Amino acid sequence: METIGNGNGGTVRTRHVAVFAFPFASHPTHLLNLVRRLAAAAPTVLFSFFSTERTNRALFTKRGCDNILRYDVSDGIPEGYVMQGKIHEDINYFLGVAKEEFKSGVQVAEKEVGMKMSCLVSDAFLWFSADLAKELNIPWVALRTGGARSLSTHLYTDLIREKYSELKGSIGPNDEIANLIPGVESIRLADLPIGVIFGDLDSPFASMMHKMGRNLTRATTVAINSFQELDPDVTKNLSSLFNNFLNIGPSNLVSKHNSPSKPDEFSCISWLDNQNPGSVAYISFGTKFCPPPNELVAIAEALESTKTPFLWSINKDSQTHLPLGFVERTTANGSGKVVPWAPQVQVLDHIATGVFVTHGGWNSVLESIGSGVPMICRPLIGDQPINSWMVERVWGIGVWIEGGKFTKHETCCALEQVLSVDASSKGMKERIGVLKDLAHKAVGPNGSSTQNFKTLVDVITR
Structure with missing residues (x-):
């Protein structure tokens, strides 16, 4: 000791x-x-x-x-x-x-x-x-x-297993089940955390x-x-x-007021200062896990195809999987910035940030809500699937990448859906704005x- x-x-x-x-x-x-x-x-x-x-x-x-x-x-x-x-x-x-x-x-x-x-x-x-x-x-x-x-799924694990045993053979992982968990109107079995029934x-x-x-x-x-x-x-x-x-x-809003911010050592904020309001896709999947290499390539190709300005926080090892010349091209024309770390809360708070491409971890979801930024979710592990389900189907403040994995086509569609000026995008921004106000009022x-x-x-x- x-x-x-x-x-x-x-x-x-x-x-x-x-x-x-x-x-x-x-x-x-x-x-x-x-x-x-x-x-x-x-x-x-x-x-x-x-x-x-x-x-x-x-x-x-x-x-x-x-x-x-x-x-x-x-x-x-x-x-x-x-x-x-x-x-x-x-x-x-x-x-x-x-x-x-x-x-x-x-x-x-x-x-x-x-x-x-x-x-x-x-x-x-x-x-x-x-x-x-x-x-x-x-x-x-x-x-x-x-x-x-996600807490409810663990509290009701025995009940979920009992109901699943009764329904087994008539439903699949991607089926929606109503009233499986008290207080939860519906959920897909595939979105339950690993270890509950799978x-x-x-x-x-x-x-x-x-x-x-x-x-x-x-x-x-x-x-x-x-x-x-x-x-x-x-x-x-x-x-x-x-x-x-x-x-x-949310703890991120409490700590924001009580703790000093870390230095922006890679000049992310000054780069954002030169971008148009609501135009930038901020991409980060945390420090523990990352989508497979082919999905990282798909994201990069979609960003270039849609000409979406982006700030991508990704560790050095994973950067090696990006397409050849991608970082150099996007850095040279000013359309993108790839860094090993970004001050996430400050980035999300910036007026230039229009969407957060995320794994749907709970901290990231709360930080996105606290800043009023809609999300594109690609869950990887743990409670991320159920959080992503909430983002899209319950709160309507973002989208789950179609098919559950990044492809060039689906990533292009998601970026255009969230960053566009149509009614769907406007509705997302309005709904997350309401939740942002409630979160700040709560603390x-x-x-x-x-x-x-x-x-x-x-x-x-x-």
Whole structure:
């Protein structure tokens, strides 16, 4: 175990809160951002933040609040082991040791600080937190970083499997099923997260998600990175299931006002300044996954064919799959800019940005809504299919790439549909403008998310 900070600072500590991170993708960043908000709102509370050494090293590059301590736990990977490249391999090793690592970590922190834990805050994925909180006789607060509908699929996994078993043989993956999930009017089976009815249902990751759904109702409070006006029917249903269900987002709008922006090291904003309003396609699929090479080629060909100005954030390795001369041609004529990283929120906020070509990850969807930019979605994994379904079929604020994969023809059609000046495009822009206003109002001084966050502070300080 390693600790950072002394937790004193001359302040009398009244509570000691354990925080368990799921140390993969953007999960630990979101949890730490929430803890920093809580620590600022409750300066007499001490937070002990537990994650793997590798994740903590990246998270704590800058000094945080005085009342946050860092503790490292094992990632479960055997010493000297070389990863085999199997899906979820690192996650599976971590899950094998996580419960005992967190439990022993709590004992170390309590001894060092000299104060018992009064509350446990964890990523909702870490379902065993319910058992540890019960052992310690303290409240459990679970944070879900995804959306309300994807959460519902995991809460109702057993019901979905039962209904699917009854319908099996008469329906296919691409069929729409009405009222499969309470509060959700319809959904395609193919858009359910892997591990609900498709994929390896016995894998450690699928098992983790299933157990999360079964145990989450034991939480004292479930907080979610969304705002209740975005999905009122699902929020109403989830509120009936949980002791205390709190929409406290969008976190990107909260952090925008409280955190300094990263430097725009590749001059993306100055390039956008020279483009026409609403003309630019911003393309980014996050840092973890990317469409296959043939689809990257299709996007590039469509951009050149439609003469669409674009800003493309894509890592160096993936850039090698772009057509020969594409980057040089588009850079030379000023129609495009390819960079390994872009300040996404600033780019989406820019008046020149007219569409966001995205994988449909929840953070990206919320950032697009917060900036009022319609989307073209090509989901790749996890909750991205159900998020993309919502974007097109429920909210009407974007399109799902026809056929589910980028081809030159379908990408041209999608770009023209969203960037055109016809009634369809105008309707998308109007609808996402309404959601943008609701999102900003939710995190305003008297907004629903602001009030819910105050309730969350009360839970951890009582």
